[in-house]
Amino acid sequence: MAKLRFKIIHRDKKSKARTGTIKTDHGIIRTPAFVPVGSGATVKSLTPEEIKQAKIDVFFVNTYHMLFRPGIEKIKKVGGLHKFMNWQGPLMTDSGGFQAFSLSEKGPRDTLDGKSLVKINSEGIKFKSVWDGKEMFLGPKESIEAQIGFGADIIMSFDECTFYPITKERAKLAMDRTHQWAIISLETLAKRKNSEQNLFGIVQGSIFRDLRVKSAKYMACLPFDGLAIGSVANSQEPRELVFAVLDWTLPYLPSEKPVHFLGVGEIEDIFLSVEKGIDSLDCVTPTRLGRMGWIFDKIMGIKHKFRYDITKSVYAADKNPPVIDCSCYTCQNFSRAYINHLFRNRELLAYRLATTHNLFFFGSLMEKISESIAEDKFLRLKKIWLG
């Protein structure tokens, strides 16, 4: 079995940050790694080549999206997601568990008729397609079988991602289900002999300390290849608790396994997470916000979340590049004025150029973070950025 090999190259002496490599059959993931989200089998608007140029090693594809469109049979027929997308690097797939939250009535967007697109019970999640209403059932077995068909290097155990605010009882219910589903997820993958895929278990428990500790201990005992922390900052979780969850859980997780932080984060979040020992994290921030006109720029500082809105009229005649001194393709070739113009006219190039820059910004930041850890200077770098 060509299982995942996680090698910690160096542990920062002044924090829990660590840098290393995760070797997969499709190449190396340098950690700490930022993982962009490409739910629909595309990091929107970019080619694989451009993703690599942004210093990104791996990205996320979503099971829910793939099952409805194009459907698992089609992906199998073309030889899996890597071939389908012509992405030769490492790849991760999400289990579909996130949609238990995002498509529910407590999710980020209400459905038009107020009816939930998901129904959850102990067996799994019944989904309705957001595109045509077609129903689909996804349980741990179905999710893992689908992810086996997709063939990503790192796959996620099926879990229930919770909303917030939430009662402890409801959070415990989701956690218990996730624990049961973890066993089934492992069993489903184990049936496939000589699997090259690596399965990550997901710690749940919302913002309740005892639940998180329990969940971490539970997941730590199972033969997962890596662990992930879920349901942390997707909803309205109090910010101070988001990172407390890492303090509660990480001590119980085996230090020789990589730990992924699901759905986080902003620039500040990346520093806070890496400091506590997170090896990888995924977020829509650079890509989605990029398409909304937000350009990441260190000079904007923590107060502005290191970004500014290039669609504002003040940039309409600004001949400077989006970020001065940035070496990405966008900044080397285009002005704020031009990109402002593209956004105002909803030109497709706007989304490409903004995404290209933002991803390069995140990729470069992770590179700097890795270097700083290797030199025991992570906290210094953090101070430079966050003050």
Place this chain on the structure above:
RNA sequence: UCCCCUGUAGCUCAACGGUAGAGCGGCUUCCUGUUAAGAAGAAGGUUGUAGGUUCGAAUCCUACCGGGGGAG
């Protein structure tokens, strides 16, 4: 010089007797395992000016001013 058309929010227009709406733009906010090239909100007009008719005028009448077109 005469005739016709026209003047409503920054722009393009709607409302055609009952005291003004939309789209776009501008502004603000939101976005953390993407239903997201997305969502929400507030602001913005003494309806060219001055009179008149009317219970009531952006709407009808008169004059003037501005814009467009036509005839000489």
